[in-house]
Amino acid sequence: MRPLPLKLTPGSDLRLSLEELARAQQLNGFVLGVVGNLSRAAFQCPGQAQPTVLEGDLEVITLNGTLSPEGVHLHLSLSDGACQVWGGHLEPGTLVQKGVDLLVGVLEQSQPAVDGNTATPTAQPPRIEIAVLPGCPWCARALRLLRTLDLPHTVDTINDDAAFSRWQSRSGMRTFPQVFIDGALLGGYDDLASLHGSGKLEQLR
Numbered sequence: 001m002r003p004l005p006l007k008l009t010p011g012s013d014l015r016l017s018l019e020e021l022a023r024a025q026q027l028n029g030f031v032l033g034v035v036g037n038l039s040r041a042a043f044q045c046p047g048q049a050q051p052t053v054l055e056g057d058l059e060v061i062t063l064n065g066t067l068s069p070e071g072v073h074l075h076l077s078l079s080d081g082a083c084q085v086w087g088g089h090l091e092p093g094t095l096v097q098k099g100v101d102l103l104v105g106v107l108e109q110s111q112p113a114v115d116g117n118t119a120t121p122t123a124q125p126p127r128i129e130i131a132v133l134p135g136c137p138w139c140a141r142a143l144r145l146l147r148t149l150d151l152p153h154t155v156d157t158i159n160d161d162a163a164f165s166r167w168q169s170r171s172g173m174r175t176f177p178q179v180f181i182d183g184a185l186l187g188g189y190d191d192l193a194s195l196h197g198s199g200k201l202e203q204l205r
Helices: 014-025 137-148 161-171 189-197
Strands: 002-008 029-044 052-068 071-079 085-090 095-106 128-132 153-157 178-181 184-187
Touching: 002 014, 002 029, 014 029, 014 052, 014 071, 014 095, 014 153, 029 071, 052 085, 052 095, 071 137, 128 137, 137 189, 161 178, 178 189, 184 189
Parallel strands: 128 153
Antiparallel strands: 002 095, 029 052, 029 085, 029 095, 052 071, 071 085, 128 178, 178 184
């Protein structure tokens, strides 16, 4: 394991920044420590249909969980101005106020031993691709469903017009999320939920 210090600037999305880091650098690891504050926090409380959203001067207490190129699984706890503690599953839309310093433990990739007659195995990419918009509740539901089922998937967060146009050209859709399976368009959240209801989504491992 090697330590990787990170500093997130004001306005950064805490979750999406870590997702992008893990995807861009193909990192597997976990959060070792965190200190900083937030102007907005979005987190999923147990048993609630929608994420809880807080705004104001919010102090980060803990951030625990794992990172991988397929996504992140993180739990956040924080304190508000009245020193009341909140916490839950970290969701997109959690924004850095003045700054957040993180220490990530990166797991070194082990290389399988090979001989002259054995080819090096090639990792297969996830069968599921999903494009999401920051702050989109249907996108958050789709990601939560995939994480709950522990299904490998790649996530592309749409942060500019060029990315929006690229996905629109590929899918013919203007709404998000956009879900592809084995390179073919499935549709949006309703289509993903319908596939889950049929029992076929769980087969995409």
